[in-house]
Amino acid sequence: MRAIVYNSYGGSEFLKLTDMEKPIPQKGQVLIEVKAIGLNPRDCNIRNGDLKIISGKAFPKLTGSDLSGIIVDCGAGVTNFKAGDEVFGYIEDVKSGGSAEYVVLPVQYLALKPKEISFDTAATLGCTYLTALQTLRDKCKVMPGSKVAIYGASGGVGVAAIQLAKYFGAVVTAVSNSSNENFCLSQGANSFVAYDKTDIFSSSDKYDVFFQVFSKQGSFYDKAKGILKHMGIYTCLIPDPRFLFKSLFARPYFKYILVKAKRADLDLLAKLAVERKITPYISNKFKLEQMKEAHDMINGGHMKGKIVITL
Numbered sequence: 001m002r003a004i005v006y007n008s009y010g011g012s013e014f015l016k017l018t019d020m021e022k023p024i025p026q027k028g029q030v031l032i033e034v035k036a037i038g039l040n041p042r043d044c045n046i047r048n049g050d051l052k053i054i055s056g057k058a059f060p061k062l063t064g065s066d067l068s069g070i071i072v073d074c075g076a077g078v079t080n081f082k083a084g085d086e087v088f089g090y091i092e093d094v095k096s097g098g099s100a101e102y103v104v105l106p107v108q109y110l111a112l113k114p115k116e117i118s119f120d121t122a123a124t125l126g127c128t129y130l131t132a133l134q135t136l137r138d139k140c141k142v143m144p145g146s147k148v149a150i151y152g153a154s155g156g157v158g159v160a161a162i163q164l165a166k167y168f169g170a171v172v173t174a175v176s177n178s179s180n181e182n183f184c185l186s187q188g189a190n191s192f193v194a195y196d197k198t199d200i201f202s203s204s205d206k207y208d209v210f211f212q213v214f215s216k217q218g219s220f221y222d223k224a225k226g227i228l229k230h231m232g233i234y235t236c237l238i239p240d241p242r243f244l245f246k247s248l249f250a251r252p253y254f255k256y257i258l259v260k261a262k263r264a265d266l267d268l269l270a271k272l273a274v275e276r277k278i279t280p281y282i283s284n285k286f287k288l289e290q291m292k293e294a295h296d297m298i299n300g301g302h303m304k305g306k307i308v309i310t311l
C-alpha cells in the first residue's frame with residue numbers, strides 16, 4: 001500500500017511517499033481503508049519533533065491526525081464496529097497518523113460516519129471541532145446570550161468555534177486578519193474585529209468568554225482580562241503546566257485545554273453536521289502525494305477553515 005512517512009524529525013521535505021505492508025489489526029483495533037485525512041498544526045509540530053518526548057524515536061512515522069474511511073477488518077475484542085462501517089475520528093496518539101491507504105487504529109478514536117456527510121467533511125470533524133466543543137461547552141459553559149470573542153477565528157479551530165458558539169446561542173465576535181471579515185461573518189459571527197487594524201484589547205466591550213485560538217505568541221491573558229467581565233473566562237489552547245496556578249486562582253478565570261478523542265463528542269458532531277448546525281469549510285484539497293504542500297500550507301499559520309487530503 002502507498003503511505004506518506006518520515007524517517008527522522010524535521011521539515012516537510014522529510015515527508016516521503018513509500019510502499020508499506022498493509023497492517024494487521026491487533027486486539028481492540030480496526031483496519032481502515034482511508035478515504036480522507038484532515039491535517040492540523042499539531043501534525044507539523046509532531047513532524048518537527050516538538051513533542052518527541054512523547055512521540056518517541058520509532059520510525060517510520062505516519063502523519064495526519066484526523067481521518068475518515070471504511071473498516072475492512074476488526075481485531076479481537078472489537079464489538080462496536082464491523083467490516084463495512086464508515087467511520088471518522090481523531091487520532092489522539094502523537095505516535096500515530098492517518099497518512100496511508102490503510103491504517104490500524106484503536107476503536108476509542110472513532111465514531112460512525114453518517115451516510116449524509118462526505119468522507120472529506122467527516123475528516124474535518126475531529127481535532128478542531130472536538131477542541132471547540134470541549135472548550136466552549138465544557139470549560140466555558142457557553143449558553144444563550146453569552147458574549148464570546150474568538151481570537152484566531154478564521155482557521156480550523158476558529159471556524160469550528162464560531163459555528164459551535166452560535167449553536168449554543170452565543171453572541172460571537174470574531175477576531176482575524178482584515179481580509180477575513182466577510183469569511184468570518186459568513187460562518188456566523190455577529191461582529192468582526194481586524195487584529196491588523198483595531199486593538200480589541202482597548203475596546204470598552206466586556207465579554208463572558210475570550211477564546212484565544214491563535215497560540216503562537218503565548219497567552220494573552222493579561223491583556224484579555226481588561227475586556228472580560230469579572231467572572232468571565234479566558235481560555236487558550238496552550239497546555240503549559242506553568243498555567244496550573246493561574247488556572248486555580250485567577251479572576252477572570254483562566255482555563256486551557258488539551259483536546260480528547262471522545263466517542264460521544266464525535267457522535268454529537270456528526271449529528272450536528274447532518275442537521276447542518278455545523279458546516280465545515282474546506283479551503284483546499286490535496287492528494288496523498290501532495291502531503292508536503294499540505295504541511296507547508298498549515299505551517300504558514302494563516303489557514304482559512306480546513307484542508308483535506310483525499311485518497
Ligand SMILES: NC(=O)c1ccc[n+]([C@@H]2O[C@H](COP(=O)([O-])OP(=O)(O)OC[C@H]3O[C@@H](n4cnc5c(N)ncnc54)[C@H](OP(=O)(O)O)[C@@H]3O)[C@@H](O)[C@H]2O)c1
Binds near residue numbers: 180257303
Ligand atoms: N490544546 C489543544 O488541545 C489544541 C487543539 C487544537 C489546536 N491547538 C492549537 O491551536 C492553534 C490553532 O489551531 P488551528 O487549527 O485553528 O490553526 P490554523 O487553522 O492554522 O489557524 C490559525 C489562526 O491563527 C490566526 N493568526 C495567524 N497569525 C495571527 C496573528 N499574528 N494574530 C492573530 N491571529 C493570527 C489565523 O488568522 P489570519 O489568517 O487571519 O491571520 C488563523 O485564524 C494551533 O497552535 C494548534 O496547535 C491546540
